[in-house]
Amino acid sequence: xxxxxxxxxxxxxxxxxxxxxxxxxxxxxxxxxxxxxxxxxxxxxxxxxxxxxxxxxxxxxxxxxxxxxxxxxxxxxxxxxxxxxxxxxxxxxxxxxxxxxxxxxxxxxxxxxxxxxxxxxxxxxxxxxxxxxxxxxxxxxxxxxxxxxxxxxxxxxxxxxxxxxxxxxxxxxxxxxxxxxxxxxxxxxxxxxxxxxxxxxxxxxxxxxxxxxxxxxx
Amino acid sequence: xxxxxxxxxxxxxxxxxxxxxxxxxxxxxxxxxxxxxxxxxxxxxxxxxxxxxxxxxxxxxxxxxxxxxxxxxxxxxxxxxxxxxxxxxxxxxxxxxxxxxxxxxxxxxxxxxxxxxxxxxxxxxxxxxxxxxxxxxxxxxxxxxxxxxxxxxxxxxxxxxxxxxxxxxxxxxxxxxxxxxxxxxxxxxxxxxxxx
Numbered sequence: 001x002x003x004x005x006x007x008x009x010x011x012x013x014x015x016x017x018x019x020x021x022x023x024x025x026x027x028x029x030x031x032x033x034x035x036x037x038x039x040x041x042x043x044x045x046x047x048x049x050x051x052x053x054x055x056x057x058x059x060x061x062x063x064x065x066x067x068x069x070x071x072x073x074x075x076x077x078x079x080x081x082x083x084x085x086x087x088x089x090x091x092x093x094x095x096x097x098x099x100x101x102x103x104x105x106x107x108x109x110x111x112x113x114x115x116x117x118x119x120x121x122x123x124x125x126x127x128x129x130x131x132x133x134x135x136x137x138x139x140x141x142x143x144x145x146x147x148x149x150x151x152x153x154x155x156x157x158x159x160x161x162x163x164x165x166x167x168x169x170x171x172x173x174x175x176x177x178x179x180x181x182x183x184x185x186x187x188x189x190x191x192x193x194x195x196x197x198x199x200x201x202x203x204x205x206x207x208x209x210x211x212x213x214x215x216x217x218x
Numbered sequence: 219x220x221x222x223x224x225x226x227x228x229x230x231x232x233x234x235x236x237x238x239x240x241x242x243x244x245x246x247x248x249x250x251x252x253x254x255x256x257x258x259x260x261x262x263x264x265x266x267x268x269x270x271x272x273x274x275x276x277x278x279x280x281x282x283x284x285x286x287x288x289x290x291x292x293x294x295x296x297x298x299x300x301x302x303x304x305x306x307x308x309x310x311x312x313x314x315x316x317x318x319x320x321x322x323x324x325x326x327x328x329x330x331x332x333x334x335x336x337x338x339x340x341x342x343x344x345x346x347x348x349x350x351x352x353x354x355x356x357x358x359x360x361x362x363x364x365x366x367x368x369x370x371x372x373x374x375x376x377x378x379x380x381x382x383x384x385x386x387x388x389x390x391x392x393x394x395x396x397x398x399x400x401x402x403x404x405x406x407x408x409x410x411x412x413x414x
Contacts (some may be wrong), residue, residue, distance in 0.1 A: 052315055077318040084319045089368065090312035094334045104320030155321065 001064065003028040003191060009058035011044055014193045018044040020215040031185065031192045033206035041215040042195040046161045050084055051077035082159040083152030089144055091136040097123065097147050100134045122154045126180065142173045151183060162194045166201055178204040220283055220368050224290035225348035231291060232298025232343055237332060241307050256296035260356030264289055265362055283366055289357040294350045298343040305339025345399050352396055
C-alpha cells in the first residue's frame with residue numbers, strides 16, 4: 001500500500017468525463033508531477049485529492065485511511081491535512097501577508113504565540129519578512145507566489161498540492177521559486193503533487209512524471 | 219426605527235440565504251419561496267400573518283412589533299438575498315476553498331472571508347431593505363401593534379382627519395429619513411461612474 005492510493009476513480013461534469021478509471025499510487029515524500037494538455041483532468045485529480053470534488057466511482061486513500069469513495073467524501077477538506085497552492089493563488093485580498101498565514105493556524109487551534117512564531121519563521125523562510133504587513137495587491141507576482149506557498153506550508157501539511165502556480169511567471173522567477181520549493185520540500189518532507197502543462201517546470205520539480213490524457217494515465 | 223431594525227434583519231438573513239443559494243442544491247426551492255413571498259401583495263401577506271399569529275397562545279408576538287418585522291422580512295427577503303447573491307458571485311470560489319483547506323469551518327469562513335469581502339454588498343442590501351420597509355404601507359397598516367404605527371401608516375391615518383401642517387411635516391420627516399442613508403452611502407461608497 002502506498003501513502004496515497006487513487007483507485008479506479010472516475011469523475012464527470014455533466015456529459016464530459018474529466019477522470020476515467022484513474023489509478024495512481026504515490027509514496028510518502030515523493031515529488032510527483034501530473035503533466036498533460038489543458039482539459040486532460042490534472043486539476044480535477046488535485047481537487048479530488050483535496051476533497052473539493054467527490055469521485056463518482058473508485059476510492060481515495062491517504063495514509064491508510066479511506067478519505068473518499070464512490071459518491072461521497074468521508075473526510076472533509078478541512079480535515080485532510082494538506083495544503084494547496086491554487087492556480088490563481090486565492091490569497092485573501094483583505095488580509096495582510098501575516099493574516100493570510102495565521103488564518104489556517106488559528107482555525108486549527110494553534111496557540112496565538114506559537115502561531116506568531118511559525119508565521120514569522122515561514123515568512124523569513126520565503127524571504128518576505130519585510131512585506132509581512134502588506135496586502136496581496138501590494139505585492140509583485142513573485143511575492144504573491146511565495147505568500148501562497150508559505151500559506152500552504154505554514155500549518156506543516158503532509159501533502160502539498162500545487163495547481164500550475166508558476167504559469168504566469170517568467171522563466172527566471174520560475175527557476176527561483178522552483179528551487180525554493182525543492183529546498184522547502186527537503187526541509188519539511190511533505191509529499192508534493194504538482195500539476196503543470198509546462199515541460200520545463202516538470203523537469204525542474206519531478207522525481208516522477210505522470211502524463212494524463214483524457215482523464216487517464218497515458 | 220422599525221425600518222432600520224427590519225433592514226438589519228433582512229440584510230443578515232438575505233446574506234445567509236444568498237450564501238446557501240450559492241452552494242446548495244436546494245437553490246430552486248429557496249428561490250421560489252422567497253420570490254413567491256415577494257410577489258404576494260403585502261395586504262394578503264399581512265392578513266395571513268394576522269390570521270396565523272392572532273391567537274391567545276401567540277399573543278406575546280402578535281401584540282408586539284415583532285409581527286411587523288416578520289412581515290417586512292417575509293416580503294422583502296428576496297431582494298436582500300438576490301443582492302447578496304450577486305455580490306457573493308463576484309468572490310472567486312477558490313477563496314472559500316482556500317479557507318476550507320486551511321482547516322476553517324463554515325462559520326469561520328463566513329465571518330473572516332465572505333463577510334469582509336462583501337461589506338459593500340451588505341451596505342447596499344441594508345439600504346435597499348431600509349427604503350422598501352420605510353415606504354411600505356400595507357404591512358405597516360395591518361401588522362403594527364396599537365400605538366406603534368410606522369411613519370407610513372401614521373401619515374395615511376392622519377390623511378383622514380389630521381391637520382395638514384402635521385401631515386406635511388411627517389411627509390418631510392419621511393423624505394429626509396429616506397434620503398439620509400443615501401447621502402451616507404454616497405460618502406462611504408463613491409460612485410465609479412459608468413465605464414463604456
